[in-house]
Amino acid sequence: MSPRRRSWLTALWLPLLAVGCGDDGGGSGLSPVPAPTPSPTASPTPTPATTTAVSRTNVATMDNGWAMTFLPDGRLLVTERPGRLRLVTTGGVVTTVSGTPAVNAAGQGGLLDVALDPDFASNRYVYLSFAESGSGGAGLAVARGTLAADAASLGDVRVVWRQVPKIGNEDRHYGGRMAFAGDGTLYVTAGERHQGAPAQDLTVTLGKIIRINRDGTIPSDNPFVGTTGARTEIWSLGHRNPYGLVFAADGRLFESEMGPEGGDEFNLITRGANYGWRTVSEGNDGEVLPRHATRPEFVAPLVSWTPVIAPGGMIQYRGTRFVGWDGDFILAGLTAQGLVRVRVTGSTAAEAARVPLGTRIREVEQGPDGAIWVLEDGANGRLVRLDPA
Template sequence: MKPLAPALAGLVAVLTAACSGDTAASGSLGPATGEGDDGWPFAVEEVDRFDEPWAMAFLPDTGDLLITERSGTLHLRDADSGERTEVAGVPEVVDAGQGGLGDVLPAPSYAEDGMVYLSWVEAGDGGTGAVVGRAELDTSGPRLDDLEVLWRQTPKVDGDGHFSHRLAFSPDGEHLFVSSGDRQLGAPAQDTTNTLGTIVRLTPDGEPAPGNPLADRGGVSAEIWTWGHRNPLGLEVAPDGTLWSSEMGPEGGDELNVIEAGSNYGWPEVSDGSDYGGGEIPDHAEGDGFTAPARSWNPSISPGSLTIYDGEMFEDWRGDAFLGALSGEALVRVDLDGPTAGDTEVFDMGARIRAVEEGPDGAIWVLEDEGAGRLLRLTPAG
């Protein structure tokens, strides 16, 4: 939201990477020691490790942390002691490729009813697909009670990639957004009779939200908010109410998008990247009928998550986007001003970053992908 802090001016040449063609500069944070490196704007504390972590969410009443592992385990980590307990009652998941247990998100009504929302992958007629459900979290067990399925990705298809299944609530709590990947098929993202390659907008009960762009068509088309997506693995509402998504492109062409009702983001007709194997895809161009990204990256950074910072611990970063980069092995900050994406700052973390979240006190929490699996807490240096 704000320009780079003066104290960081000397870092810009090392840490800033522009979009579309510029690579991130070198410079590595190295092992997380809890002390931070000289010149870095944050200190890093390693607080835990996991095998196959995918997502995390803080509970609003206690600050305890929920962490999903793709294999099908949900952990509850105590905010005070750091002790973690496996949560019972988690649904059976298809753990293959990119599939498994996915996102977790407390309901806006969590303080009153203890409801949490989950996404995962299930098998069925035609292959596999993403699922969204909700259950009451009993923290004394801990366990999930009365799990119900609210939404299914349509149709199920063969393969184990591009499920996406990230979750976000509108600020008023009236709408649930779910990202739905193209399942590595491409063409369905331009076909609004299915929900592959879309972001859907639902009621908290999983019904198509009234007023959706294609509501008059009925069926699953009535669920669709936007389409033309490839693999949107980040989904977050900014403090100003803007919905943002980070999306993995093909070979290059990763995107940060402002998500607006009825917009078509172009996949697979246009992309700022190229197809694997060297196949050319037309770039986004003015007047092509598609919505261009606010920011794109080529070469790829592989954005696997997104959060919009709204804390006070890093005052100069309020309103900015933070993306976890998988192949880029980085934490990427993008300066946001309303719907406009500005300067980009890249922190080379030396490991694939799977998830990023803001903690209750304003610290930035980072979850590394499997193979490293560290849970890191970032606080201002010095």
């Protein structure tokens, strides 16, 4: 690289550092490094050409709100990372649901995702992902409990899955997003806990997407069942810090994850596939890493971002309230400070537009009427309803 080019890039990086970076406390991109993002199925995403204006209704203030889901009656369950599960009405009345498991709330840990069982109407099962303390440190876990009829408490709470191993002296990269497939199996993103290389190791569940039955047992058709030494819950590997997980209307599974210094990813997840971390990346990690194009055995992202957007939660929008958005994926953006809309066409994808909101956005969800709800990041982050402007 010429001295003139290096000087220009340094001038570009410094302002980006000032506005924060990808990981929860600022770790997805310590210094975003412009780099090529070759992909066999998509071109790099340029700076978006369009933005979308929305109207906002502030509903409630949360303490580090992390995830949310709508109950059938229209109220929301919202997790707060310090360890509280909240019941929130669309009018902003907030109460606490008791009975949640103890969490390790250091760093990026705590109470994370919340999901309803596909048969919630009959069994009232609620699933929570969280950072759990134990021998050797802390690790991701998933628990299931039964929501009381008055939605004031969880009962019969038990852990159905634990990440292996627990990690000490590190409080980053838990992942923790959950999604149910049409067959009722549960998929969970398990971050690599900032360990790097173990994302390639089938004997551990660091840097993996895992698939389990709803009671925690292992489906017999998982890809590594029968592989000597492999953890049989593993569905895919080579992930870094995955915070978005969505089954699309067509049944395909899509994921988003934070890259290191650049290289945030939007991926199509397939059975047994390897996404390359930390052998390849579209970003760098204190050193220039090889790109996916140099190692075709690893699956390249459909879209990657440098500088980072720092993706949080993700949905596929299904509705007509926001005209022209039906079928698009909506990513919460922490560093992007808004929403990022991605359109998938067959086996390719590209960024379509952004919704600037002026603050770090942790989570996004679609309401029953087609409105979009977001959680702002931080100790006084707001729960906000978005409608077309």
